[in-house]
Amino acid sequence: MDEVKSHAHAYPTxxxxxxxxxxxxxxxxxxxxxxxxxxxxxxxxxxxxIMSLRDTTDLSDFEIHINITNDCFSIRDNCGGMTLDSxxxxxxxxxxxxxxxxxxxxxGVYGIGxxxxxxxxxxxxEVRSTYDEGGERSSFKVPINVDEWVHDDAPPWDFDxxxxxxxxxxxxxxxxxxxxxxxxxxxxxxxxxADLRWVIERDYTLHLHKGLNIFLxxxxxxxxxxxxxxxxxxxxxxxxxxxxxxxxxxxxEMVGGMVAPPPESxxxxxxxxxxxxxxWYVACNGRIVLAADKTETTGWGAEGFPSWHKQYSGFIxxxxxxxxxxxxxxxxxxxxxxxxxxxxxxxxxxRMQEVSRAWIDYTNQRKRDTESARHNEExxxxxxxxxIAPREQVQLPEIEKKPVVPMANVSYSVPKTKxxxxxxxxxxxxMSYRDVGQKSFEYAYEDYVGED
Amino acid sequence: xxxxxxxxxxxRPSKSIQRGLVFEGLRAIKERLALADPVYIGLGSVWFSDFxxxxxxxxxxxxxxxxxxxxxxxxxxxxxxxxxxxxKKGEAGVVIQDLKNGAEYSQRPWMVxxxxxxxxxxxxxxxxxxxxxxxxxNSVIIFTFNAHxxxxxxPAAQRRSRVxxxxxxxxxxxxxxxxxxxxxxxxxxxxxxAVIDHMISDAVKCGREGGAVPAFNLRYKDGSPMVTVxxxxxxxxxRAAAEELVKSEHWDYISEALIAAxxxxxxxxxxxQKLLPSSxxxxxxxxxxxxxxxxxxxxxxxxxxxxxxxxxxQISA
Ligand SMILES: Nc1ncnc2c1ncn2[C@@H]1O[C@H](COP(=O)(O)OP(=O)(O)O)[C@@H](O)[C@H]1O
Ligand SMILES: [Mg+2]
Numbered sequence: 001m002d003e004v005k006s007h008a009h010a011y012p013t014x015x016x017x018x019x020x021x022x023x024x025x026x027x028x029x030x031x032x033x034x035x036x037x038x039x040x041x042x043x044x045x046x047x048x049x050i051m052s053l054r055d056t057t058d059l060s061d062f063e064i065h066i067n068i069t070n071d072c073f074s075i076r077d078n079c080g081g082m083t084l085d086s087x088x089x090x091x092x093x094x095x096x097x098x099x100x101x102x103x104x105x106x107x108g109v110y111g112i113g114x115x116x117x118x119x120x121x122x123x124x125x126e127v128r129s130t131y132d133e134g135g136e137r138s139s140f141k142v143p144i145n146v147d148e149w150v151h152d153d154a155p156p157w158d159f160d161x162x163x164x165x166x167x168x169x170x171x172x173x174x175x176x177x178x179x180x181x182x183x184x185x186x187x188x189x190x191x192x193x194a195d196l197r198w199v200i201e202r203d204y205t206l207h208l209h210k211g212l213n214i215f216l217x218x219x220x221x222x223x224x225x226x227x228x229x230x231x232x233x234x235x236x237x238x239x240x241x242x243x244x245x246x247x248x249x250x251x252x253e254m255v256g257g258m259v260a261p262p263p264e265s266x267x268x269x270x271x272x273x274x275x276x277x278x279x280w281y282v283a284c285n286g287r288i289v290l291a292a293d294k295t296e297t298t299g300w301g302a303e304g305f306p307s308w309h310k311q312y313s314g315f316i317x318x319x320x321x322x323x324x325x326x327x328x329x330x331x332x333x334x335x336x337x338x339x340x341x342x343x344x345x346x347x348x349x350x351r352m353q354e355v356s357r358a359w360i361d362y363t364n365q366r367k368r369d370t371e372s373a374r375h376n377e378e379x380x381x382x383x384x385x386x387x388i389a390p391r392e393q394v395q396l397p398e399i400e401k402k403p404v405v406p407m408a409n410v411s412y413s414v415p416k417t418k419x420x421x422x423x424x425x426x427x428x429x430x431m432s433y434r435d436v437g438q439k440s441f442e443y444a445y446e447d448y449v450g451e452d
Numbered sequence: 453x454x455x456x457x458x459x460x461x462x463x464r465p466s467k468s469i470q471r472g473l474v475f476e477g478l479r480a481i482k483e484r485l486a487l488a489d490p491v492y493i494g495l496g497s498v499w500f501s502d503f504x505x506x507x508x509x510x511x512x513x514x515x516x517x518x519x520x521x522x523x524x525x526x527x528x529x530x531x532x533x534x535x536x537x538x539x540k541k542g543e544a545g546v547v548i549q550d551l552k553n554g555a556e557y558s559q560r561p562w563m564v565x566x567x568x569x570x571x572x573x574x575x576x577x578x579x580x581x582x583x584x585x586x587x588x589x590n591s592v593i594i595f596t597f598n599a600h601x602x603x604x605x606x607p608a609a610q611r612r613s614r615v616x617x618x619x620x621x622x623x624x625x626x627x628x629x630x631x632x633x634x635x636x637x638x639x640x641x642x643x644x645x646a647v648i649d650h651m652i653s654d655a656v657k658c659g660r661e662g663g664a665v666p667a668f669n670l671r672y673k674d675g676s677p678m679v680t681v682x683x684x685x686x687x688x689x690x691r692a693a694a695e696e697l698v699k700s701e702h703w704d705y706i707s708e709a710l711i712a713a714x715x716x717x718x719x720x721x722x723x724x725q726k727l728l729p730s731s732x733x734x735x736x737x738x739x740x741x742x743x744x745x746x747x748x749x750x751x752x753x754x755x756x757x758x759x760x761x762x763x764x765x766q767i768s769a
Contacts, residue, residue, distance in 0.1 A: 188663055191653030194621040222626075417573045429605030430613045 014150040014157065017094075021112060022120045025334045027186055028196050030120040031066070031075075032203060032335065033113030034174060035214070036287060038064045038077035039207055040106040041172075043286075045080045048104025050322045051206065051286035052240075053253055053386050060211030067217055068187050068196075073121050073176040078169035081131030084140055084161070092142065092159050107287045109326035110333045114174075121183045122176035123147055130167040139164045197221060203288040209386070228257035228316065228388060231380035233397035237355055238388040245344035248328035252348050255385050256317030256355040257394050261377035262363050264370075265434035266310040275313040280352060282338050283320040284329040290338055297340050299353040306360055315359045318385065319348055355394060362396040369402040410437065465713035465761060466672040470596075470680055471502060472760030475509040477668060477705035478563055478592060482510055484697045485590055485690050491516065491557050493548070493564040496539070498524065498531045502565060507534055512563065516540055518547045545579050552586045562591040565682070571603035572647065577618055580651060585658045587685055594668055594682030595647070599640040601633075608632040611639065615646055622649035637671060637710055644669050644679045651683055662686035665694040667703075672711035713757060714750035721761060728758055 012020075022030075042062040043051070051057070064077045082091050090096065096111025103109075118125045123146040130139040141164035149159070167173055179187065186192045193216070200214060201221050208214065208223025215221065228236035236257025243250045260274050280298035282290040294300050294308035298317075301307030321329050321344070330338040330345035338345055366373035376397055423431040426439055482490065492506040496517030506512045515537045519525045528539045540547045544566055551557045564587065566579055576597060583593045604611045608629035615632070616623045623646050631642045648666045655664035668682035686694040697703065716724070723742045727734050734755050739746050746754070754761075 185656050185661075185663060189653040189656040190622045190649035191620065192656065194624060197624075198621065417575050420573060424603075424605050429610060430617060 011153065011155065013153045018119045018146070018150060021094075021116050025116065025120065026336065027120060027182060028192075028199055029334050029336050030113075030117040031073075031196065032199070033108075033117050034075045035064060035066070035200065035204065036107040036335070037114055038062075038075070038079045038172065039204070039212070039287070040104075040108050041077070041079040041082070042212065043106065044104050048106070050105055050251060050324075051320075052251065052322060053206075053255070053320065055210075058211050059207060060213065063213040063215065065215045068193065070184070070188050071177065071179060073179070073183065073187070074174065076167075076171065076173040078171040081129040081167075081170045081172055083129075083131050083133060084138065087129065087140065087142065087161060094157070103325045103327075105285050105322060105324055106326050107285050107331075107335070109329070109331060112333065118144055118174070118176060119146060120180065122179045124178040125174065125176040128164050128167060128173045128175075130164075130170050132170055137166055137170065139166045193217070202291055205288065206283065206286045226259075226316070226318070226385045227382035228255065228259060228385060229377070229380035230257075230383045230388075231376070233376055233395070234258055234380045235391060235395035236383070236388050237392060237394045238390045239351075239392055240390070243344055243347060245323070245328040245330075245342065248323050248325045250321055250323040250328050250344055252344075253320040253322075254317065254348070254351065254355070255388055256315070256352075256359075257388075258314050258359075258377065258380070258396075259316045260314045261374055262312070262314040262366065263310060265432055267433060270433055272310070272313065275310055278313045278315050279308070279317075280356075281316065281318045282330075283318065284331045284335075284338075285322055285326055286320070287335065289331060289335045297338060299349050299356060302349075302353075305353055305356075311363050312356075312360060314363075315356070317352060317355055319352060321345075321348070358394045358396060362399075365399045368399050372402075373397075373399055410441065412437075464674040465715060466674045466711045467678070468501075469711050469713055469757040469760040470670050470672040470678075471505060472757075473670060473705055473711075474565065474594060474668060474680060474682075475502075475505045477703075478506075479510055480697060480703075481592055481667065481684060481694070482563075484693055485561075485684070485686065487561045487590055489514075490561045490563050491551075493518070493551065493562055495519070495544070495565075495567050496528060496532075496537070498527045500531060500533045500537070502567065503533055503537055506563070507536075510563070514538075514557070514560075516547070516551065516557070518542065518544050520544075543575070545575065545582055548579070548582060548586070559588060561589070562587050562593075564591065565594040565596070567594075567596040567680075568598070570598055571600070572597045572618060572643070574618065580647075581654060584651065584654045584660065584664070584685070589662065589685065589687040590690055591685045592667065592682060593651075593685065594680060596678055596680040598676050599643050599671070599679040600676045601639045604639075604643070608639075615643060619646045619650040620653075622646050622653060634677075637677065640671050640677050640679055641708065644671065644681050647679075647681045648683065651681070655683075655685060660685060661688040662691040662694070665691065665698055667694075667698045667705060669706045670711065671707075671709075677710075711753075711757065712749075713753050713761070714746060716754070716761075720744060720746075721758075724754055725758060728755065730755075 042059055046057050062079050064075065067074045093111055094115060096109065125144040126141055128139065128141040130137060141162050142159050143162065144159055197216050200216065201223055204212065204214065205223035205226065208221065213220060230236060236255060238255045240251065240253045243252055263272055263274060277292055279292040279294040281288055281292065290297065296302045299305055323329050330342040332339055419433060419436055420429060423429050423436050426436065490512055492503065492512045492515040494502050494517055496503050503515050503517065506515055513536045517528060517537060517539045519528045519539055519541060520543050525539065525541045532539055564583060568576060576595065580595065587593060601611060604614045611632045612623065612627060612629060616625065631638050633639060648669060652664045652666065662685065664683045664685055666683045668680055670680045672678055684694045698706065727738060734751050736746065736748055736751055739751055
């Protein structure tokens with residue numbers, strides 16, 4: 001009898017592997033993975049310390065240039081470059097070692113981002129690096145031809161490293177061509193580019209605030225200016241505590257409060273920017289991974305807690321988790337969400353819900369006297385999140401019950417085009433539906449009834 | 453006011469020129485992509501100027517004219533120029549949905565020209581979205597709308613908000629308001645570009661494999677400034693050919709220049725035409741020798757576009 005076959009092969013094929021790792025991630029998030037790598041290197045150059053709201057590290061020496069055309073993607077940074085050793089030992093590995101000494105409050109953690117981005121974007125890539133070692137500049141390049149690479153499944157899976165001329169500055173340049181169908185089609189869309197810009201400006205707000213220069217097709221991006229409203233009656237909260245996750249110390253910072261008065265209209269059809277921006281933002285080592293969240297992930301609609309409602313628009317909360325070893329953070333591999341089953345995160349969420357709760361109560365209360373509430377709200381001034389004074393809970397005004405005048409709610413539908421024309425003639429084409437209705441009523445009232 | 457109440461716009465010279473250019477472009481697309489048996493869909497009003505062209509210049513047989521006005525509908529049926537033109541009553545969006553659902557038109561390329569007199573508004577955007585999602589492969593969709601800046605609010609910053617409201621993120625909130633002022637047609641151009649960018653983005657967003665290839669961007673002015681924009685929605689296989697076509701040197705239908713043709717009398721046209729074709733520019737002096745006078749721009753404009761002028765000679769012949 002033949003030798004008994006007692007082992008089944010369990011190696012993946014490269015094709016399967018490439019398909020799997022690129023499947024559940026959005027193209028934009030792959031591009032962000034590449035930015036993360038540049039940022040991580042820049043941050044390491046600056047000593048790799050905690051990036052708290054208080055931190056004042058200057059990143060203005062660093063530049064990241066992203067260029068996207070219909071048939072080519074490139075990213076280039078001057079953040080110091082990767083060394084040959086790092087390329088040989090781990091940069092092109094799939095997966096990182098659990099703890100590596102270069103974990104310096106980095107965003108990268110899973111050891112997959114760069115490779116996955118290449119596969120997602122195109123079939124022909126070249127990674128070039130120029131770096132300093134012992135005062136001398138060296139360079140190398142790693143060409144990747146994906147079709148060729150997937151051809152041979154036999155381990156070890158590796159990429160050839162070749163000699164290269166120096167880049168202008170020490171840094172990394174990645175050029176990707178022969179775009180995948182998805183990338184080709186998205187890159188042709190002006191809206192995709194606008195969205196990408198929006199996402200970068202949002203998710204690297206903290207870095208951009210520190211002066212980091214990111215250019216998209218030559219245009220310098222600016223981070224969001226996040227400001228919460230403050231006055232005698234209104235004060236945003238700002239708190240900080242230390243926690244432990246997977247034996248690592250994690251610093252948790254939280255700010256929350258009012259960015260804008262709650263909306264006058266909660267009509268679900270009326271698109272409001274205020275509502276789109278409201279909600280919770282979660283950052284891991286400075287990078288925003290969840291934005292304007294209104295779902296159970298950040299506590300809304302979780303057991304015993306109200307679901308998000310347009311009435312709550314105007315609220316923004318930000319939580320920052322920072323740890324030397326990013327593996328301790330509630331990051332998902334796509335960096336587009338948080339792992340909400342992590343205890344660290346759950347503890348933070350309970351705290352976040354207290355902040356949300358105060359706001360929910362306030363928006364309910366203010367219905368008693370919206371007019372004076374609005375008056376109060378508008379009297380507040382905007383304070384940058386970096387300048388908010390510590391306080392455990394948001395301060396919101398108590399609203400007295402006003403003697404009730406019986407009110408009638410009027411509601412009707414008209415063709416949108418007509419409403420817009422009327423708004424235009426009333427002097428503001430972007431006026432809210434509610435205001436158009438109100439003004440029309442006043443106009444008609446005055447015409448039919450005259451002065452009160 | 454329904455458009456049929458207005459002047460017969462086959463006599464508006466800039467409009468005619470623009471129409472001539474559009475059909476020339478459509479003919480090139482039809483040939484290049486070898487479009488078999490396309491359907492022309494338009495707003496024929498009671499004049500059917502574009503339908504006459506669709507038949508003569510493109511040899512399109514089946515045509516659908518959409519008319520929402522009660523009286524206009526009866527008049528359109530009465531004025532219907534060919535046996536193969538069907539007049540359908542209703543709003544463009546609704547009628548187009550019916551066409552999509554019926555077997556007769558749903559498998560053939562469409563050439564849709566929604567030639568509005570009014571400004572770009574939510575309902576036009578809805579038509580655009582609907583066409584992007586439903587027009588059969590290799591269709592061409594074209595929109596004309598009024599680009600007079602006052603229709604979009606004032607001042608410029610508010611106009612920018614309005615365009616964002618209509619077309620989304622292809623316009624950014626921090627764009628300088630200057631491009632929304634109408635100096636030298638800046639606003640018209642900005643609006644046209646925004647519609648085109650939106651059309652391309654939306655085609656990607658709704659999963660059209662061949663995307664949208666912009667093919668028309670024309671501005672003209674008889675009274676109000678009007679903008680005509682449009683694109684091809686090619687099949688995946690035809691995308692490269694479509695792109696190559698619109699990028700070719702002779703593609704004159706994407707242009708920054710404003711078409712503003714002089715209003716000329718029959719007699720003037722007849723005399724000017726006798727000097728043409730000519731590779732040298734006609735001068736004002738030459739016009740004066742003919743016995744009348746025109747400004748330099750008017751002469752240039754006529755020379756550039758005389759082939760698209762309303763065919764007075766045919767009528768008088
Ligand atoms: N722009 C860059 N500058 C310096 N090093 C880089 C750069 N991009 C990638 N690397 C190196 O490649 C490694 C692998 O990157 P990646 O696949 O994104 O995984 P991760 O960031 O999780 O480690 C990084 O850890 C880093 O050492
Ligand atoms: Mg990474």
